[in-house]
Amino acid sequence: MSLDYNPSHLTLLLTVVDDRDGEVLGDAIQRLVERDEVLACHVLPCTTKKNRPGHVLLVLVDGGDDPDGTAERVAREIMTLTGSTGVDRFDADGVYSVPSRFETVEVRYGDRRWEVSVKVAETPDGEPVTVKAEFDECRRIGREVGLPPREVKALVEAAARVGGTVDLKRREIRVDRETADARSETRRPGARP
Amino acid sequence: MSLDYNPSHLTLLLTVVDDRDGEVLGDAIQRLVERDEVLACHVLPCTTKKNRPGHVLLVLVDGGDDPDGTAERVAREIMTLTGSTGVDRFDADGVYSVPSRFETVEVRYGDRRWEVSVKVAETPDGEPVTVKAEFDECRRIGREVGLPPREVKALVEAAARVGGTVDLKRREIRVDRETADARSETRRPGARP
Amino acid sequence: MSLDYNPSHLTLLLTVVDDRDGEVLGDAIQRLVERDEVLACHVLPCTTKKNRPGHVLLVLVDGGDDPDGTAERVAREIMTLTGSTGVDRFDADGVYSVPSRFETVEVRYGDRRWEVSVKVAETPDGEPVTVKAEFDECRRIGREVGLPPREVKALVEAAARVGGTVDLKRREIRVDRETADARSETRRPGARP
Structure with a gap:
């Protein structure tokens, strides 16, 4: 028997923030996961341009019946919350899950x-x-x-x-x-x- | 009104380095972002094979009119700078941005x-x-x-x-x-x- | 001359774990990379939902002749080892490598x-x-x-x-x-x- 496999509903939004503090990022995580269409939100520490410390923000979005509209709404919220001016979108090829x-x-x-x-x-x-x-x-x-x-x-x-x-x-x-x-x-x- | 949305120009190159020191990685970030086609370069700490500490290198490339040639050139530079022998390519489905x-x-x-x-x-x-x-x-x-x-x-x-x-x-x-x-x-x- | 470029065999599986300890994750890395079809496995620290510390698990899979079956088998092993109930799949657009x-x-x-x-x-x-x-x-x-x-x-x-x-x-x-x-x-x- 196979796992549940949903081939197309998930989108990964990725941005990087090197100019916001932990308070702002902590709030962004909270606010983003409160949205029904946001399945998960993760902040990963990194070193970025000019060897500055920064954070990669990964947001997993359930596009539902309107993947484009949903991804854009969440991208806009990411920008508003973090000040990022660019958000990259990667559509998943599928999601494996167990009920x-x-x-x-x-x-x-x-x-x-x-x-x-x-x-x-x-x-x-x-x-x-x-x-x-x-x-x-x-x-x-x-x-x-x-x-x-x-x-x-x-x-x-x-x-x-x-x-x-x-x-x-x-x-x-x-x-x-x-x-x-x-x-x-x-x-x-x-x-x- | 909607955000600017460019559906196809961005490529994410990913590789992992578990055998280079911080000096080499710090220089690689600097050198890569000096290239016009590299939009961003991030190094994330990780634990990898055999539970060794390592780093994930994410490089975001603007493919422009020649996405294949551009991605390959940057992949080669990543290999030359880090010693990595394999670089994985993920083309973004789009980029949201505000001017x-x-x-x-x-x-x-x-x-x-x-x-x-x-x-x-x-x-x-x-x-x-x-x-x-x-x-x-x-x-x-x-x-x-x-x-x-x-x-x-x-x-x-x-x-x-x-x-x-x-x-x-x-x-x-x-x-x-x-x-x-x-x-x-x-x-x-x-x-x- | 160009790098070796294989356009389609690689899949990235991504999941996040916020409820397992280092012993379990360390073992998961070891067990996953023992599989022939797993090329690499990386665990990245992150901050996740409710501002909890967690880990992003990235597993790179060589799909070979059966990408769907292979990805599913590895996704199932990830679930069994980590307790994750959802694994996201991103197929690479290609892999650059040097022999x-x-x-x-x-x-x-x-x-x-x-x-x-x-x-x-x-x-x-x-x-x-x-x-x-x-x-x-x-x-x-x-x-x-x-x-x-x-x-x-x-x-x-x-x-x-x-x-x-x-x-x-x-x-x-x-x-x-x-x-x-x-x-x-x-x-x-x-x-x-």
């Missing part, structure tokens, strides 16, 4: 309870590609209970992989189909049962 | 007087894209009078936006149409009038 | 003797592009005899350029056609003859 779905994992800490979204993707023949907890949700919970976000994230992802729930206080994964706790191999080394 | 013009801003410091070039660009419907003083000129003046180049640059750009001139000694913008000084909001905080 | 050949240079240190491979490439009209000793071989010899690899590499490359051999102990290049030592200009400054 992803969101599942939820229950997380408890004493009486408190949350549901965390987990993005799950597999290749068409069932090879797992990613099991990824929404970081912002893990961060929020981590702050509430005093745990590092990466610890919450690791437990949630482990629970998603075994179809279980997370007891954050004991740092354990529970599989509800069983009465006993699942002594998950992902449990934190050194944690007491 | 820019140069204006001059008068700068005074006591009896001394300079004219600084400022690049100005707007979208076709008049949205400002960039007002940018030539940095090398600002740097030269800054050294002469003992001010940081970014201070000179900020004052020149502010003057260009209001159609005024710069009194560097008082760090003020003057709008010549008025007798009184323009108390520009870009004046340095804490400067006395 | 390279391997020569060997004899290296001696007292009674010990090695042969080191040197990659040599020239443009069709004889302009030298690169003379490059295989680094891993230089490193191995350097460790055996207690010299820094870059010193072994410099001597081997100098010997290749003059058609000579290397006496590592005396740090000299010898040109066999002559009885006398070649007092090479590349000899280490300060070394005694």
